[in-house]
Amino acid sequence: MHAKMGIGYVPEGGRVFNKLTLRENLEMGAxxxxxxxxxxxxxxxxxxxxxxxxxxxxSLAGTPSGGERQMxxxxxxxxxxxxxxxxxxxxxxxxxxxVHEIYEKIGEIREKRVTILLVxxxxxxxxxxxxxxxxxxxxxxxxxxxxxNLLANQEIQKTFLGE
Numbered sequence: 001m002h003a004k005m006g007i008g009y010v011p012e013g014g015r016v017f018n019k020l021t022l023r024e025n026l027e028m029g030a031x032x033x034x035x036x037x038x039x040x041x042x043x044x045x046x047x048x049x050x051x052x053x054x055x056x057x058x059s060l061a062g063t064p065s066g067g068e069r070q071m072x073x074x075x076x077x078x079x080x081x082x083x084x085x086x087x088x089x090x091x092x093x094x095x096x097x098x099v100h101e102i103y104e105k106i107g108e109i110r111e112k113r114v115t116i117l118l119v120x121x122x123x124x125x126x127x128x129x130x131x132x133x134x135x136x137x138x139x140x141x142x143x144x145x146x147x148x149n150l151l152a153n154q155e156i157q158k159t160f161l162g163e
Contacts, residue, residue, distance in 0.1 A: 003032045008082030008114075012089040014070030018062030022053055025061045025072055029079030039079070046075035049105060067098030074105065085109060087118045091125060103129060123160040127151045135160075 002009055008029075016025050026046060030039040047054035050071045056064065061072060070090060077085060090106065091099040099122065107129050110116055120126035127133050127147040135143040135156065143150065150156050157163040 003029075003080040003082070006080075006083035008077035008080055008085045010070075010073050010077045010085070010087045010090060012092055014066060014073045016061040016069050016072050016076070018060065020061055021058050022061050022064075022072055023057040025076050026053070026057075026079055029076035032080055042079050042081065046078050049078075049108065050075050065098075067094050067102070070094060070098075070102060071105070074102070074109075078109070082114060084115045084117065087116060087120070089120060090118070091120065091122045099125065123156065124151070 017028060020028070023043065026043050027039060030042055047057075052064070052068055053072060053075055056068075061069065064072070074087075074090070087106070090102050094102065103125050106116065106118070110129060116129075118126055118130065127150055130147040133143075133145065133147050133150040134141050135150070143153065143156070145153075
């Protein structure tokens with residue numbers, strides 16, 4: 001239902017359909033589309049964004065590294081051309097170099113005018129690509145503001161950034 005409403009969802013941990021190929025996973029992201037030509041164009045678009053996917057489309061999705069599976073999960077969610085993309089902990093368990101690459105791609109998606117709702121414990125990375133931020137603590141929003149103001153906030157720096 002989310003895809004039909006223009007919402008893409010990337011679950012925590014880069015979950016993919018392990019027994020399907022990378023291409024089949026991408027096709028699953030386009031299931032709301034009935035037009036194969038558009039799906040093929042979208043596969044081309046996400047393959048340009050994530051080149052590793054282009055080269056390994058026939059590999060089973062359970063074989064790539066965690067970072068590659070996360071890229072596949074993001075690419076799959078983009079196949080429905082969402083207006084809103086929900087990202088749950090995209091950097092969870094990934095090596096710093098891969099986290100950097102994932103956040104570069106999040107920035108590219110943002111530049112394409114896709115609204116992104118990002119839940120992330122990596123505060124510095126999240127606020128680095130955000131317009132606004134919300135700090136959720138003890139079941140409530142405890143701070144809210146522009147990303148730049150939150151990054152400059154002494155409480156945020158002390159509590160979340162260790163500065």
